Amino acid sequence: MAFFSKLKDRLFKSSNKLEEGLDAIVEEGAADAAPQQTAPEKMPEVPPSAPPVEVPAEQPAEAPKAPPVEVPSEAPSEIPAETPAEIRPETPKQTARTAEPMAKPAMKPMPAPTPDPVPAAPGLLGRLMGRGKADEPRRALDDDMLEQLEDLLVGADMGVDTALRVTANMAEGRLGKRLSTREIKELLAAEVARIMEPVARPMPIYAKRPQVVLVVGVNGSGKTTTIGKLASQFKAVGKKVVIAAGDTFRAAAVEQLQVWGDRAGVPVLTAPEGSDPASLAFDAMTRAQEEGADLLMIDTAGRLQNRADLMEELAKIVRVIQKKDPSAPHNTLLVLDATTGQNALNQVDTFQKLADVSGLVMTKLDGTAKGGVLVALADRFGLPIHAIGVGEQIDDLAPFDPEDFAAALTGLEKS
Numbered sequence: 001m002a003f004f005s006k007l008k009d010r011l012f013k014s015s016n017k018l019e020e021g022l023d024a025i026v027e028e029g030a031a032d033a034a035p036q037q038t039a040p041e042k043m044p045e046v047p048p049s050a051p052p053v054e055v056p057a058e059q060p061a062e063a064p065k066a067p068p069v070e071v072p073s074e075a076p077s078e079i080p081a082e083t084p085a086e087i088r089p090e091t092p093k094q095t096a097r098t099a100e101p102m103a104k105p106a107m108k109p110m111p112a113p114t115p116d117p118v119p120a121a122p123g124l125l126g127r128l129m130g131r132g133k134a135d136e137p138r139r140a141l142d143d144d145m146l147e148q149l150e151d152l153l154v155g156a157d158m159g160v161d162t163a164l165r166v167t168a169n170m171a172e173g174r175l176g177k178r179l180s181t182r183e184i185k186e187l188l189a190a191e192v193a194r195i196m197e198p199v200a201r202p203m204p205i206y207a208k209r210p211q212v213v214l215v216v217g218v219n220g221s222g223k224t225t226t227i228g229k230l231a232s233q234f235k236a237v238g239k240k241v242v243i244a245a246g247d248t249f250r251a252a253a254v255e256q257l258q259v260w261g262d263r264a265g266v267p268v269l270t271a272p273e274g275s276d277p278a279s280l281a282f283d284a285m286t287r288a289q290e291e292g293a294d295l296l297m298i299d300t301a302g303r304l305q306n307r308a309d310l311m312e313e314l315a316k317i318v319r320v321i322q323k324k325d326p327s328a329p330h331n332t333l334l335v336l337d338a339t340t341g342q343n344a345l346n347q348v349d350t351f352q353k354l355a356d357v358s359g360l361v362m363t364k365l366d367g368t369a370k371g372g373v374l375v376a377l378a379d380r381f382g383l384p385i386h387a388i389g390v391g392e393q394i395d396d397l398a399p400f401d402p403e404d405f406a407a408a409l410t411g412l413e414k415s
């Protein structure tokens, strides 16, 4: 809950923008009709979300700052028969392959609301919670209002296709109903949570040692910071981590990674400026194996100006580490910057062509009004979202929780 409060505060720009827009839409229509007491819309139930954090089995359940990871299983190529039920029977490769570009997550149709039998006054609890207030401005849901809602969601960076789908589902069985801003927010939050549910997946952790995590993304997206935060959180739950500073062409990037390594108490392997990143990756793999490290996190360059070079560089890193472990890398994390809005969609497209992306981390959700892009990403690509970054501090990275996110995005209070 503490993180939810933080998330809600940090997503203020997105939620504020949505809230102001919704108020304006409802008030515009409400002004045309005298307010009348209407039974509050019966809200759909949001399916319970997957547990956001699955602490490795050998860790105490209350381990502090548990990283956004899944329970370790056996080597990624073999899921053991005794795999606990909650582990999704997928290898990292399968995860990447099953997430076809443009594949839509299976979306259940919005359940048709049962008509409210009697337009009763809200109950005591409802009144205490401020629910179903008779004096709330209300507006009948019609095509005009739906169009305005679509525009608002597009403005929050949800993208046209996703905004259309969301509003269509919100309207299902509700056309003509008079809704308040709060009720629209609840409907919107339920719809967002439903889209995000299938992609809210912690980063899988395997018993394989070292588990190799390749981190890709454009320069400035937050790769270094995310590696630092993850390393620190893994260390806090007893994992031995080694970091390889694979962006050997930028001295500043290496220095920054060293700062985070020091902060996290994790060794950072570097190579002279301009040297071959694949050679560094090979050395890092050797050291991680020799030291019995649990995780090797490899930072990579993010220069998209010359895609062919970058593709070759990433492919070479993969070839080289596969000489030591043919199943590596076990995770390829794409780090995206939320402030880039719709551009994040292009980055996923591009990096899926450059690397076998297995999951996403979305950074800088704080201080942007573009939080809706995460919904567009989930709707369009269906790639697992492992974690979100909401600040520059070490604990500003958390597992992705669809309901918390939906509530924070829409500015809903969570009881």
Ligand SMILES: Nc1nc2c(ncn2[C@@H]2O[C@H](COP(=O)(O)OP(=O)(O)OP(=O)(O)O)[C@@H](O)[C@H]2O)c(=O)[nH]1
Pocket (backbone or CB within 6 Å): 217, 218, 219, 220, 221, 222, 223, 224, 225, 226, 247, 252, 253, 256, 302, 363, 364, 365, 366, 367, 388, 389, 390, 391, 392, 396
């Ligand atoms: N507000 C905020 N800032 C963040 C977050 N994650 C990273 N940053 C900041 O974003 C900037 C870029 O982050 P880096 O981690 O250096 O990004 P990078 O992808 O490694 O970039 P290069 O080093 O240029 O390759 C830094 O100033 C970080 O402090 C976040 O979740 N929220």
